[in-house]
Amino acid sequence: MTVETKLALSATEVRSFSQSNNEPAWFGSLRAEAIEKAAELPMPTPDKTNITKWNFTEFPQHTVESAPFSSLDELSADLKEIIDIEGQENLYIQRNNTPAFLKISEELKAQGVIFTDILTAVREHSELVQKYFMTEAVKVDEHKLTAYHAALVNGGVFLYVPKNVVVEKPLQVVFLNDNADASLFNHVLVVADTNSAVTYVQTYVSTVEESNGQANLIEEVIALDNAQVTYGSVDVLAKGFTTYVNRRGHIKRDAKVDWALGLMNDSDTISESITHLIGDGSLANTKTVVVGRGEQKQNFTTEIRHWGKNSEGFILKHGVMKDSAQTIFNGIGKIEHGASKSNAEQESRVLMLSEGARGDANPILLIDEDDVMAGHAASVGRVDPIQLYYLMSRGLSKAEAERLVIHGFLAPVVTNLPIESVKNQLTKVIEGKVR
Amino acid sequence: MSTLVIKDLHVSIEDKEILKGLNLTINTNEVHAIMGPNGTGKSTLASAIMGHPKYEVTQGTIEIDGENVLEMEVDERAKAGLFLAMQYPSEISGVTNADFVRSAINARREEGDEISLMKFIRELDKTMDFLEMDQEMAQRYLNEGFSGGEKKRNEILQLMMIKPKFAILDEIDSGLDIDALKVVAKGINEMRGEGFGCIAITHYQRLLNYITPDHVHVMMQGRVVKSGGPELAQRLEAEGYDWIKQELGIEDTDAVTEEA
Ligand SMILES: Nc1ncnc2c1ncn2[C@@H]1O[C@H](COP(=O)(O)OP(=O)(O)OP(=O)(O)O)[C@@H](O)[C@H]1O
Ligand SMILES: [Mg+2]
Numbered sequence: 160m161t162v163e164t165k166l167a168l169s170a171t172e173v174r175s176f177s178q179s180n181n182e183p184a185w186f187g188s189l190r191a192e193a194i195e196k197a198a199e200l201p202m203p204t205p206d207k208t209n210i211t212k213w214n215f216t217e218f219p220q221h222t223v224e225s226a227p228f229s230s231l232d233e234l235s236a237d238l239k240e241i242i243d244i245e246g247q248e249n250l251y252i253q254r255n256n257t258p259a260f261l262k263i264s265e266e267l268k269a270q271g272v273i274f275t276d277i278l279t280a281v282r283e284h285s286e287l288v289q290k291y292f293m294t295e296a297v298k299v300d301e302h303k304l305t306a307y308h309a310a311l312v313n314g315g316v317f318l319y320v321p322k323n324v325v326v327e328k329p330l331q332v333v334f335l336n337d338n339a340d341a342s343l344f345n346h347v348l349v350v351a352d353t354n355s356a357v358t359y360v361q362t363y364v365s366t367v368e369e370s371n372g373q374a375n376l377i378e379e380v381i382a383l384d385n386a387q388v389t390y391g392s393v394d395v396l397a398k399g400f401t402t403y404v405n406r407r408g409h410i411k412r413d414a415k416v417d418w419a420l421g422l423m424n425d426s427d428t429i430s431e432s433i434t435h436l437i438g439d440g441s442l443a444n445t446k447t448v449v450v451g452r453g454e455q456k457q458n459f460t461t462e463i464r465h466w467g468k469n470s471e472g473f474i475l476k477h478g479v480m481k482d483s484a485q486t487i488f489n490g491i492g493k494i495e496h497g498a499s500k501s502n503a504e505q506e507s508r509v510l511m512l513s514e515g516a517r518g519d520a521n522p523i524l525l526i527d528e529d530d531v532m533a534g535h536a537a538s539v540g541r542v543d544p545i546q547l548y549y550l551m552s553r554g555l556s557k558a559e560a561e562r563l564v565i566h567g568f569l570a571p572v573v574t575n576l577p578i579e580s581v582k583n584q585l586t587k588v589i590e591g592k593v594r
Numbered sequence: 595m596s597t598l599v600i601k602d603l604h605v606s607i608e609d610k611e612i613l614k615g616l617n618l619t620i621n622t623n624e625v626h627a628i629m630g631p632n633g634t635g636k637s638t639l640a641s642a643i644m645g646h647p648k649y650e651v652t653q654g655t656i657e658i659d660g661e662n663v664l665e666m667e668v669d670e671r672a673k674a675g676l677f678l679a680m681q682y683p684s685e686i687s688g689v690t691n692a693d694f695v696r697s698a699i700n701a702r703r704e705e706g707d708e709i710s711l712m713k714f715i716r717e718l719d720k721t722m723d724f725l726e727m728d729q730e731m732a733q734r735y736l737n738e739g740f741s742g743g744e745k746k747r748n749e750i751l752q753l754m755m756i757k758p759k760f761a762i763l764d765e766i767d768s769g770l771d772i773d774a775l776k777v778v779a780k781g782i783n784e785m786r787g788e789g790f791g792c793i794a795i796t797h798y799q800r801l802l803n804y805i806t807p808d809h810v811h812v813m814m815q816g817r818v819v820k821s822g823g824p825e826l827a828q829r830l831e832a833e834g835y836d837w838i839k840q841e842l843g844i845e846d847t848d849a850v851t852e853e854a
Contacts, residue, residue: 544647549684552644553698553752554672563697567688567735 166216166307170194173310176221180278183285189292193299193309203302203403205429207487207519208458213427215304215401218342218373222313225338227259228252241333241362241584249274249330255341256313267326272357273319274330277346280317287319291350296379296407296435304403308344308375315346320355320386329389329577332361336396342372343400348379351386351414358389360578365397365425374402374426382414384438391576393421393585398453400426412438412467419575420447421585423592427455433462436470436501447476448572450592451484451516461505462491465498465531474505477568479593480516488520490535496527503531509539510568512561512593565593596622596659596675596759598643598791604653605635605642605816612638614816615654622759622791627802627827629795630813631835636795637681639813640762644678645671658760673702675759679749679766686736691748692718694736695755702756721754724784726777742769750781761785762793767801779804799831814844 168176170191177187202210228234231244234252242250249267251274252260258276267274273284280288293299299309316332334345351357374396382388388408396402402424408416422430434443443463451457463472474490492503503526509518522535542564550560566573569589576582598620605613612635620626628636641649643656645668656663658674666674686694695718700708718732725747737745746766753761763782767775782792782805794805802810802824810826811818812835820826820838829837838844 543684546684546686548644548646548668549680550686550694551668552672552678552680553694553756554669554701555697556669556701557667559697559701560669563689563694564686567686570688 182281186281190310193306196300197303197306200303200306205458206489213401219340219371222256223338223341225254225257241580243580247331252333253314254335255338270324271321277315277317296409297377308377311344312346313344318349320351320357322352323354325356329358329360334363336365339367339370343374345376350381351388353383354385356387358577360391360581363394363396367397370397370399374400376404378406380408382410384412386414389417391419394424395588396424396426398425402426402428404430406432408434410436410441413440415442417444419572422449423588428457431460436465436467439467440469441467442471445474446572448569449478451480451486452482455484458487460489465494465501469500471502476507478509480518481512483515485517491523493525494528494531498528499530501531503533505535507537511541598760599657602654606650606652612816616817620791624808625792626809627794627807628811634813635816640678640764677758677761679763681764683737683745685738687738689736690733691736692732743774750778760791764795767796799827802827
């Protein structure tokens with residue numbers, strides 16, 4: 160039986176939205192075709208989580224109007240904490256669906272780096288965007304939600320780093336959600352050309368109590384030969400969103416991607432991060448931490464697929480579950496035929512803080528080649544009473560001892576975030592959640 | 595002066611009685627050595643004093659200056675002045691040594707009166723220098739990947755930073771090379787004085803060569819069976835435990851099982 164899902168916009172509406180944005184014709188057509196596909200394509204089927212009753216399609220309005228920030232002084236104190244106001248040279252802030260602030264250094268401009276909101280990029284760098292937008296990494300017609308995303312993109316970022324350009328300092332993006340009726344169809348497209356290097360760090364912040372909207376987020380990282388991309392994200396979306404987040408890496412010869420993801424949504428969330436190690440000698444490091452609380456249901460699938468020879472993939476996931484949160488962690492290392500001498504390693508650990516919480520770690524290795532290395536470790540457990548005893552024997556209260564053990568457990572990702580202020584933010588968010 | 599008094603202590607682990615009526619009194623300004631064959635309950639005593647969750651006290655009392663220790667949570671015991679340098683310290687990933695020690699110090703202070711970061715770092719540096727520890731150890735995760743000897747030295751670092759009234763050192767000398775043994779002993783001797791009492795559990799006289807005990811106790815079958823001065827440890831080193839067993843008519847239970 161197929162469940163009839165009602166799409167919020169028609170092809171005509173999507174086209175007229177595109178025209179009102181002055182988007183090039185190809186993008187308007189892409190949207191219109193995508194909405195038609197979305198009507199027909201099936202939903203994705205995340206392993207071990209039944210999403211047939213989740214509402215991914217309905218929302219109050221496609222775009223909301225928000226005021227941009229004329230200066231960073233206007234930011235709330237919470238937001239100012241995330242940003243090194245003086246030191247951060249390259250910064251983009253999106254407020255709900257509105258590009259609200261952009262700063263890019265003269266140096267980067269001179270080097271030909273493009274750093275702008277995605278819809279401006281579609282207009283001003285049309286050819287470059289067309290080449291990579293949902294062509295190599297994520298495809299429009301993978302399932303209903305990818306098609307829906309393509310049709311309704313209403314925000315996001317385009318970052319292009321030209322050949323041989325090494326960007327030393329991290330670029331920062333903040334997606335602020337302060338309107339409960341906002342829906343986020345954000346698309347982040349990072350293209351690191353041959354021999355380039357860049358560090359990108361984004362944060363999702365919801366200040367609303369409860370959202371009525373959708374978050375359908377797709378992020379593509381294309382690393383061409385010998386490029387290096389470090390990609391950090393801290394997601395803190397409010398309860399009420401139905402969140403679908405798809406992070407995809409497409410990594411060419413001798414290129415490398417490091418993902419550091421702090422997935423702290425309070426919404427029900429389906430998250431899939433798949434990195435394709437296309438080229439020989441390519442490498443992916445995926446580090447994820449998750450905290451689940453309340454009645455939250457979440458599914459995190461992390462996959463690294465090896466196509467190139469000598470490719471190396473490392474998946475590390477640490478999750479903390481409390482209250483009656485339910486979380487599935489699927490970790491998949493897949494080595495395709497021909498990807499000889501590759502190495503697929505993964506580790507998933509879940510720490511349960513309450514009786515009512517559920518956490519499953521499912522490590523999967525799929526290997527189609529003989530001459531490879533692979534390994535996995537998975538565990539679901541409680542805070543070790545002997546560790547607590549040790550800490551308490553030095554005078555720490557039980558609560559403080561637990562807090563230290565939990566922070567320690569999540570440290571592998573927190574310490575890997577390349578921007579200090581974002582690191583502190585994640586620590587603070589974790590603090591608030593596990594208390 | 596403070597006093598730790600243990601009376602008629604009975605302790606079980608998983609329904610097996612290990613301590614069977616142990617008595618011991620320690621004052622600050624005293625060092626007591628506890629010796630005894632393997633498996634006679636020395637670590638059990640240490641764990642019961644500190645409040646290890648697996649050890650059940652079925653009878654007897656432990657008091658510090660008249661305060662009932664057995665009613666206290668583990669952290670309250672620590673704040674009452676007890677410290678246990680463990681035979682097998684836990685490893686805690688993701689928590690740096692420095693952060694941990696600072697939390698331990700602040701746990702003893704009122705909110706708003708936390709030790710300043712500068713003062714803490716100064717003290718930590720100084721103490722690590724004194725214990726000839728690499729400064730890099732401060733930023734390592736707590737005991738994670740530490741060698742056996744490094745863990746022991748780290749226990750002494752915590753001891754010196756926390757400055758408890760009573761320290762129980764459970765085989766602090768095991769796994770230490772000669773130089774490390776001297777350093778650890780130097781740390782403990784530095785602590786000796788008016789406000790500090792110590793129970794050193796050890797198998798060997800060599801630790802006591804550096805830390806001269808005021809009293810030596812021998813434990814067997816879950817009790818203190820003999821007490822004396824430093825000369826008792828020297829005799830044990832030379833002659834072993836057989837003479838005590840004979841003197842007290844203690845059957846060697848292990849030997850009996852083997853013969854059966
Ligand atoms: N979890 C347990 N279950 C059953 N018996 C236990 C357990 N833990 C300890 N024991 C037993 O309690 C007894 C006392 O152990 P304890 O560790 O106190 O000895 P010890 O005197 O410190 O010995 P050692 O000199 O070898 O350190 C031993 O026989 C030991 O096997
Ligand atoms: Mg022992």
